[in-house]
Amino acid sequence: MPEIPVISAQAVHAAVDPATAVERTRHAFERHARGDWEMPPKVYVQAPPNGDFRAMPARGDGLAILKWVTSFPGNAAKGLPVVRGLVLLSDADTGEELAVIECASVTSLRTGGAAAVSAQALARDGAATAGLIGCGVNGAWAARCLAAVGFEEGVCADARPEAAEALAAELGWSAGSPAEAAAADVVLTVTPGEEPVIRRDDLRPGQHLAVLGADAHGKAEVEREALLRCRLFCDEWEQASKGGELSGPVTSGAIARESVTELGAVLVGSEGGREGDDDVTLFDSTGLAIQDLAIAHAVLEARRAGRVEVPTVAL
Ligand SMILES: NC(=O)c1ccc[n+]([C@@H]2O[C@H](COP(=O)([O-])OP(=O)(O)OC[C@H]3O[C@@H](n4cnc5c(N)ncnc54)[C@H](O)[C@@H]3O)[C@@H](O)[C@H]2O)c1
Numbered sequence: 543m544p545e546i547p548v549i550s551a552q553a554v555h556a557a558v559d560p561a562t563a564v565e566r567t568r569h570a571f572e573r574h575a576r577g578d579w580e581m582p583p584k585v586y587v588q589a590p591p592n593g594d595f596r597a598m599p600a601r602g603d604g605l606a607i608l609k610w611v612t613s614f615p616g617n618a619a620k621g622l623p624v625v626r627g628l629v630l631l632s633d634a635d636t637g638e639e640l641a642v643i644e645c646a647s648v649t650s651l652r653t654g655g656a657a658a659v660s661a662q663a664l665a666r667d668g669a670a671t672a673g674l675i676g677c678g679v680n681g682a683w684a685a686r687c688l689a690a691v692g693f694e695e696g697v698c699a700d701a702r703p704e705a706a707e708a709l710a711a712e713l714g715w716s717a718g719s720p721a722e723a724a725a726a727d728v729v730l731t732v733t734p735g736e737e738p739v740i741r742r743d744d745l746r747p748g749q750h751l752a753v754l755g756a757d758a759h760g761k762a763e764v765e766r767e768a769l770l771r772c773r774l775f776c777d778e779w780e781q782a783s784k785g786g787e788l789s790g791p792v793t794s795g796a797i798a799r800e801s802v803t804e805l806g807a808v809l810v811g812s813e814g815g816r817e818g819d820d821d822v823t824l825f826d827s828t829g830l831a832i833q834d835l836a837i838a839h840a841v842l843e844a845r846r847a848g849r850v851e852v853p854t855v856a857l
Contacts, residue, residue, distance in 0.1 A: 545854040546639050549841055551647035553852050557844030558651055558837055560658075560683070560690035567655030568662075568809065570836035571777075573602055575806025581832050583780060592616055593624075600831035605842070606634040607835045611645050613758070625649070631838045639857070641845070643838055646679065652833035653680050653732075654687035656777060656805075657752040660825035661728045662691060663808050664775060664815050665750040672696035672715070673723030674730045675739045675763075676755055677705040681732030684754060688728065689713050699723040701733075730754060735761030735787075742767040747820040754827045756787040764824070766791060772824035773816065774802045777833075786828040802826075 549557075558566070573579040579602030587595040593614030600607055611627030618624055627645035632638060661669070672693040674685045677700040685696065696715035699722065700706040706717040723729065724744040728751075731739050735756035745768055755763050764772075764787060776782035779802060783792045791797040805825060807813035816823050844850050 543856045544639060545856050547641045547845060547852045547854050549641055549643040549845070549850075549852045551644040553845075553850045554644060554647035554651070554837075554841055557841045557850045560651070560654060560687040562840055563651035563655040563837060564658040564662075564687050564691055566836040566840045567652055567833050568659045570602070570830075570832040571656075571659060571806040572809050574830075574832045575804065575810045575812065578602060579832050579835070581778075581830060584831070589614075598831035598834065600835040601634050602832065602835055603839060604634050605640070605835060605839055606632045607831065607838050609645060609648075609831055609834045611649070629834055629838050631842060641838070641842060643841060648834050648837045648841075649829065650680050650683035651687075652837045653754055653827065653829060654683035654685075655837070656827045656829075656833055657684040657730050657754055657825075658687040658691045659809070660752045660775065660805055660827070661688060661693075661750055663805065664823040664825060665728050666748045666816060666819050666821075669727035669748075669750060670695060671726040672728045672730070673699070673726030674709070674732065675699050675720050675723050676731060676733035677702075677709045678732065680754065681730065682709050684730050684732055684752070685709060685713060685715070688730065689715075693728065697723040697726060728752070731763040733763055735763050738763060738765040738768075740764045740768050742771060744768065745771055745822050747822065749822050750816075751822070751824045752827060753787045753824060756826075757785065757828045759785045759789045762787055762790060766796070769824065770796065772822045774824055774826070775805055775808065775815070776802050776826040777805055777828055777830050779804060781830065782826050782828045787826040
């Protein structure tokens with residue numbers, strides 16, 4: 543009877559620090575861009591009227607995952623998580639089940655990892671200050687990942703000032719207004735995407751924006767005129783053009799496929815990134831299963847190396 547490890551959020555964070563998350567996320571984008579990793583499109587299963595389930599598969603480096611994750615917006619009013627789920631990790635050579643992993647912790651590390659990788663690839667030389675708008679769960683981990691790649695100075699802004707102050711204290715950054723955060727060299731937005739938090743007048747030549755909060759159609763954090771001023775990048779065109787910051791303008795015809803470059807293509811050098819110091823670059827993250835696979839792999843390695851103790855269950 544197989545014994546399968548069941549890995550909690552606490553164990554995931556003990557296994558994978560932000561610097562490792564950045565490195566592994568970069569690896570995922572590179573392997574996928576080279577065609578070595580496979581990622582079929584995300585499948586939605588509607589659960590009306592309350593929400594939906596998403597199935598996100600990927601395979602690479604001898605492993606395969608299925609992330610089974612929800613979005614039930616009305617749950618917040620019931621005191622329940624809006625997003626919850628599991629990552630199932632298997633051996634891609636034998637099909638053997640290898641682990642069941644809590645999902646939100648994996649998501650926050652891979653999302654933060656993508657933000658930091660985008661900054662490493664696209665921010666202008668000498669970019670030193672960071673701004674974060676939206677200091678919730680995923681915003682906090684994105685800021686930790688940016689701090690892990692050398693951003694020692696930053697401004698945290700949130701509609702809940704206490705969230706901004708707590709994160710700023712943890713990172714040695716300062717708490718400030720959204721306008722102050724939006725003036726940084728690298729700006730991360732991680733709000734629910736219900737209203738724009740970046741406007742045309744906020745943009746400064748040479749900035750890099752990583753917009754992470756709008757990960758579904760109908761959400762947006764950047765005003766349309768601001769978006770059209772930027773040199774555009776995304777995690778994966780197929781997904782980003784259908785659900786995320788770019789999907790509205792893509793649907794209306796304001797943004798075409800040839801105006802948007804995938805991050806992985808920049809990382810492997812098959813397409814160009816920033817073209818000049820005055821470019822404002824914008825990376826639209828919608829969140830890919832390959833990123834989850836990269837973090838799940840790191841968790842598995844930590845467990846195999848005895849760096850985290852986790853319970854097992856006999857199936
Ligand atoms: N791109 C990805 O891969 C990815 C991954 C995970 C989550 N997300 C998305 O990121 C968003 C945030 O997720 P989370 O789990 O961190 O949520 P959260 O609720 O933990 O955090 C959101 C934060 O934004 C703040 N906020 C809301 N409106 C604001 C505004 N106008 N200005 C400043 N701050 C504001 C809230 O006070 C809160 O602290 C969601 O839309 C989620 O779907 C994207």
